[in-house]
Amino acid sequence: MLKLKAYLGPVGDDLPSIIAIVLSLVLFFSAVAYSFNVYSQKQEALRMLKAGIDIGRILMSEGITGDLNSVKKKADPIAKSYGVSYDVSFNECSNDYVLKLKYLVVKNNQPAVAYVCVK
Amino acid sequence: MKAQAAIVDALFLMFIASASASLLYFISQVYGSNTSQQFTAVYNYDYLRSAVLVYFNIKDEDGEWFIQGLKERLSSNDPVNEVAYYFSGKGKAIKAFFDNSPSPNSTITFSSSSGDSFYCYKNKNPSPGTPEITCKQGEPGLSGKTVFTSSFTVKTSSASWKITLINSY
Numbered sequence: 001m002l003k004l005k006a007y008l009g010p011v012g013d014d015l016p017s018i019i020a021i022v023l024s025l026v027l028f029f030s031a032v033a034y035s036f037n038v039y040s041q042k043q044e045a046l047r048m049l050k051a052g053i054d055i056g057r058i059l060m061s062e063g064i065t066g067d068l069n070s071v072k073k074k075a076d077p078i079a080k081s082y083g084v085s086y087d088v089s090f091n092e093c094s095n096d097y098v099l100k101l102k103y104l105v106v107k108n109n110q111p112a113v114a115y116v117c118v119k
Numbered sequence: 120m121k122a123q124a125a126i127v128d129a130l131f132l133m134f135i136a137s138a139s140a141s142l143l144y145f146i147s148q149v150y151g152s153n154t155s156q157q158f159t160a161v162y163n164y165d166y167l168r169s170a171v172l173v174y175f176n177i178k179d180e181d182g183e184w185f186i187q188g189l190k191e192r193l194s195s196n197d198p199v200n201e202v203a204y205y206f207s208g209k210g211k212a213i214k215a216f217f218d219n220s221p222s223p224n225s226t227i228t229f230s231s232s233s234g235d236s237f238y239c240y241k242n243k244n245p246s247p248g249t250p251e252i253t254c255k256q257g258e259p260g261l262s263g264k265t266v267f268t269s270s271f272t273v274k275t276s277s278a279s280w281k282i283t284l285i286n287s288y
Contacts, residue, residue: 020129024136031140035147042151049158060169101162102219103169109178111215
């Protein structure tokens with residue numbers, strides 16, 4: 001029987017290069033998955049920020065005198081188009097809202113804070 | 120020799136995969152930061168604009184229009200102290216601007232057509248007896264900072280005052 005020195009068999013001989021190839025593939029696909037995840041999170045955050053700013057603009061044009069009902073009427077289609085749920089109120093946003101923006105409005109001839117909350 | 124060549128090829132692949140992974144990681148970290156900064160700028164401008172609108176439509180503690188009260192103090196001989204006194208008393212509604220601003224360093228500057236200028240800011244740690252809103256002669260040191268502003272003009276009998284609300288970072 002022919003005996004070759006340091007011959008580990010057909011797979012064994014290529015084992016070091018197989019390990020390196022597998023490691024490379026794992027590294028690459030992990031980076032792709034991680035990047036995609038970060039990208040999705042940032043896209044979501046930007047979408048909410050844009051929705052919040054657009055709703056804030058409605059607040060500035062319609063609700064500067066503290067009439068938040070007319071703000072909500074005009075903001076509903078905007079929130080729908082962004083696919084977010086929101087609230088506009090004089091109370092602080094609850095913790096389940098991701099984005100919280102503050103604007104100054106007039107209430108009883110005094111400055112008041114109106115909150116635009118988006119999730 | 121065949122096994123050695125395979126290892127070199129695999130190491131080469133590993134090098135390419137590492138470089139690609141690093142590039143992807145870098146891009147994912149940077150992605151959106153510019154857009155986010157732009158949205159933050161828009162929000163700052165909107166906040167300042169809403170503040171300007173509000174201070175034109177509110178009344179002070181005396182039931183007088185805030186902007187009218189401010190105009191009277193700017194017409195005085197000592198506008199710096201008069202405005203500071205007004206902001207700490209009858210016109211304390213101005214605190215709402217400082218307290219709710221997205222910027223930790225909000226300032227209001229006043230500059231007149233006759234060359235006078237002063238600025239007011241909220242004292243973060245006021246000692247007892249000192250007013251929360253402090254006004255000082257001159258210009259605020261804003262060089263090197265990112266600055267967002269919104270201005271309006273108040274005309275008195277002697278001068279025209281440009282009032283600027285500033286958020287700086």
